[in-house]
Amino acid sequence: MLKGIPQIITxxxxYTLSAMGHGDSVVLADANFPAYRIASNHTLVHIPNISICEMLKALLQVFPLDHLHESAGYVMEVDSEDQRRGVKTPIWQEYSEILRKDNNKSKQVLGSYSRASFYAEALKAQLIVLTGECAPYANLMLFKGVLN
Structure with missing residues (x-):
């Protein structure tokens, strides 16, 4: 245990967050994300009893966001079949509220990638945190910035 480090950060x-460089990414993954396949060459931490919102709040206490990216965080776009089925993504509003508190107000808070692009970007992530989050389309990607 360390002072000032949220207990849910293992x-x-x-170690991985500290070793990451500017522009490296972390994926906060929902329970349905193919994390073991995607993270085959990178660090995977499985914390099944934590929501992504809880992890995001903890992570932002120690993780500077990259101001060079267009958005503070990135989600996976809802695919056309799920759009037709009426799948909703209320968790994105929660992410926006959390990120807005930590984010330069002139920047877009949430961007998105298509499913294929999200998976392609996730393959490059230095860290994937597999949570117990069950909300649909809850995966969130963040890029590391620099400390001022």
């Missing part, structure tokens, strides 16, 4: 996460 030692392995802290």
């Amino acid at each position: 030692p392995q996460m802290l």
Whole structure:
């Protein structure tokens, strides 16, 4: 245990976050994300009893967001079949509220990638945190910035 480090950030996460460089990414993954396949060459931490919102709040206490990206965070776009079925993504509003508190107000808070692009970007992520989040389309990608 360390002072000032949220308890849900594991030692392995802290090490990986610390070793990441500017522009490296972390994926906060929902329970349905193919994390074991995607993270085959990178660090995977499985914390099944935590929501992505809880993890995001903790992560932002130690993780500077990249101001060079167009958005503070990125979600996976709802595919056309799920749009036809009426799948909703209320969790995105929660992410926006959390990120807005930590974000430069002139920047778009949430951007999105198509499913294929999100998976392609996730393959490059240095860290994937597999949570117990069950909300649809809850995966969130963040890019590391620099400390001022």
